[in-house]
Amino acid sequence: MPLRVNPDPSFKDALAAADRPLAGMWVCSGSPLVAEICAGSGLDWLLIDAEHSPNGLESILAQLQAVNGYPVTVVVRPPANDPVLIKQYLDLGAQTLLIPMVHTAADAAAAVAAAHYPPDGIRGVGSALARSARWNRIPHYLAGAGETVTMLVQIESAEAVQNAADIAETDGVDGVFIGPSDLAASMGLLGQQDHPDVVAAVENSIRAVKAAGKPVGVNAFVEATARRYLAAGVDFILVGADVALLARGSEALATGYVPATDTGPTASY
Template sequence: MPIRLTLPPTFRDRIAGSDRPQIGMWVSSGSPLVAEICAGAGLDWLLIDGEHSPIGLETMTALLQAVAPYPVTPVVRAPSGDVVVLKQILDLGAQNVLVPMVDTAEQARAVVRAVRYPPRGVRGVGSALARGARWNRVEGYMRDADRHVSLFVQVESATGVENAAAIAGVDGVDGVFVGPSDLAASMGLLGQQTHPDVTAAVLKTFEAVRGEGKPVGVNAFDPAAAQAYLDAGASFVLVGADVALLARESEALADRWIGEGSAAGDRAL
């Protein structure tokens, strides 16, 4: 007889079942080894980034396998809300999906349909072939698919901020993640994620999303900004990234042991 498997709780369930915000980091390197190291660090969640990274479908599968033995919750950011891409990401085993650049409720409804089987959606049926259903070893996977999948959408433009309440109110959207970097760019403040106008727009989004009864999260590498957003009611926050940690800490080693001037000179050669 085949083994009957169960899937872990979704990120939606983790947030709802916790009495504190969920703290996480980006995994952008594409290295399963690095992902496993991060998975064992004691964080609540990892964002496996399929948008701004070299991570494709095969690598994404390996990353999910690498972190699976740990209690951390992986969330996969899709490169877009494309129906085919979302189908592939779900089939390879992502239970928690973040879709970037959602500006309207209409776009939100489209991605909800993309992650649901017919008749409520348009997700292609291939569970017998897919890791997502553990090759049909998860009993009732298709029947209970909505319970096994959580969907978060990313608001990261001035248009998205204005439509945040309508986006959050879409049935099937489990939460909203605010991206201050692209938001700043859309406001004419490229690279100024902590500009007062940007933080005000983030907090406006918080209020709108929470008003719809949905959790809201944000990216904030700056510790002061992260704490301010937590104090403002963020339910989930990303506070670092594997590649950023490696870049800054390796630079710190060079500065300490070679000297800032020498290191800069060496890097210029």
């Protein structure tokens, strides 16, 4: 007798149940071991990133398996708003996706369509072959799959800030995440995500998304900036990354034990 299982809770469930903003971190190393260490940290959520990290389908699958069973919600970011990638990530068992570079409501609608089976969308049907349905061990998966998916879209350009309300109001968008680094670059302020104009654009976007009735999140590695965005009302936030923690921690060891030099890392993110 095959084991019958239920899908894991999705991020929209965690957001709906939360009585405080949810704090998370990036997982960018591509390592299942590191992902598992982070999953047991006590943070609320992890973002497994494939846009700026050495992650392919196999490594994402291994990380999803490594963190399964830990009390943490997992979000996966594809490298692009591509229906083929979205289909593959969902079939791997990712239930919450963060789609980068969503500039318009039409971009958002395309992402939503890619995440849902017909007639609501264009997702290809392969549940008997896929971990998402536990190889057809989740009863009635096809009928209920849409309810298990959380679709987050990322505002990270000046154009997207102008369209923030329309993007948030797009049917099927469950939340909006703001990326200050690419936003700063699009505003001609490369590497200056704490510039007052960038912070103002982020806060304008927070207000627009909140007014649309959708959860809103942001990335902020500098604690003072993170606290400011929390005070502005964000519902979820990323406050660090595995690779950044390793880089800064190893540098701290070197500072303590190796004579200083004139070179050092350039701050970013």
